[in-house]
Amino acid sequence: SVAVGYGEKGFSLQGAIRFTDAKKDILARMAEGKGEEGDVDALINSPVPGELILAPMEGSTYAVISGGVPLALVSVEQNMVLLGITPEDLAAAREALNDGGKRMKLERRLPQGNFFYFHDNGMAASELQAESDGVLKEPVGTLLAEAGINASDTGYDFSVFTNFAKVFSLMGEEASGPLSSGDRILIGGGKPWFVLMGRVFLDKKHFQAVRDAAAAGDSDAAEFVKLLEDMKQFGLDEDAVLKILKNIGIVLGSQTKVMGNPLPGGYAYFSGEKAEVQLLLPLLEMVARESGMPFETLAREGWTAFYALRQPVDFVMGIKDGVVLAGFMSPEAMDAAPELSGRMAALYGNESLNGFLHLDAKVVRETILSLLNPEGPWALFLAQERDFVENIPMFLEGLKAAIEFKSLDILASDMERADFTIMTETAQQAEIDAISAMAAKWSSMAEEGKEGEGQEGEGEEEEKKP
Secondary structure (H helix, E strand, C coil): EEEEECCCCCEEEEEECCHHHHHHHHHHHHHHCCCCHHHHHHHHHHCCCCEEEECCCCCEEEEEECCEEEEEEEEECCEEEEEEEEHHHHHHHHHHHHCCCCCCCCCCCCCCCEEEEEEECHHHHHHHHHHHCCCCCCCCCCCCEEEEEECCCCCCEEEEEEEEHCCCCCCCCCCCCCCCCCCCCCCCCCCCCEEEEEEEECCCCHHHHHHHHHHHHHHHHHHHHHHHHHHHHHCCCCCHHHCCEEEEEEEEEEEEEECCCEEEEEECCCCCCHHHHHHHHHHHHHHHCCCCCCEECCCCCCCEEEEEEECEEEEEEEEEECCEEEEEEEHHHHCCCCCCHHHHHHCCCCCCEEEEEEEEEHHHHEEEEEEEECCCCCHHHHHCCHHHHHHHHHHHHHHCCCCCEEEEEEEECCCCEEEEEEEEEECCHHHHHHHHHHHHHHHHHHHHHHHHHHHHHHHHHHCCCC
């Protein structure tokens, strides 16, 4: 446990480190004032012996030195190593260790036992505001941040909290509620391997902040302001944009076809209020007309407009009620229910979330292995690219190395907190063997390709001889 602060007297550091029983002899020696130069290396199992030196001072107090520069003071109390920059830091750490009433009280927001906590004294917020080119307003309140992490046999969970948006008045005037079931759109069959769905935290004050930044000389902000002005010719002013962009979603893994062969596709959508979304109809029609691609206009129940492309790849786009959707998906697959993993189904059904991201690494591996199947429909096409074929075995070895990675989730319940979960699982030998066999098959195909190229070259040389 380490606390770092900054006040009128400059920086202060107070901390305590507990070691395993395997280090108790070293701690006992240090507590008696008999610490040795290499004890720091031994305590932390330093990979660079000699980089840190323990120098005795008064009693059981020592200085930790690196390259002739003192880094910290340490002392042993109750089988723990106390840290400080000054003797006063060590004394304060000693008092906190012996008297719980003198310990720092933290208003924790996160559940993890291992955490980092930041409480601004005003310096960080002022610096951020000064460097923002007018995007951030004057800070209101104290800037806080916290990060926590836990590890288990099945993975890792990591959470972050900050009241940044509140301090800099970035939150919208209306409280944002959870993402409704109607705005969680899963269609197109297949096995989704990447899903991102969430509320859009957009407010009129954000547009004004961008305009202020543009006025201050920010070129990127100026480009965005120009785009906003151009959109007005379609009736899309700032109010309309806010009513259209209420929710967004990206789903990868739906069913599509390329040159008639099945392939995992994907789509993106945004949803909002129906009347304003209908303003996008002329834009959608213009895209279909001016694209130069053979889009078909199809009649589908409930859809105000629906366009489909068949060659070279199945692609759809359209407007239905308050939803605009576009992506690589076969029209006949749109009504098919996707096959969801247990984890994905749980997230999809969690009604308390403002948004979530799910990456299913297991489905990604299954999809890649299906595409790289030497006996599959794509093998003949892939085999034409010799350089690519030669690299497939190496890629498969990398895939095998990450075989324990199961999934990644990112959850958001508001603008102040996000929770990350990395799930792992025990590697199955049968899956490892299958990937190895596939890599061996592609290696053999690569060698055959090299031999074929060599024979072609020899034949050409023979033809050149008189």
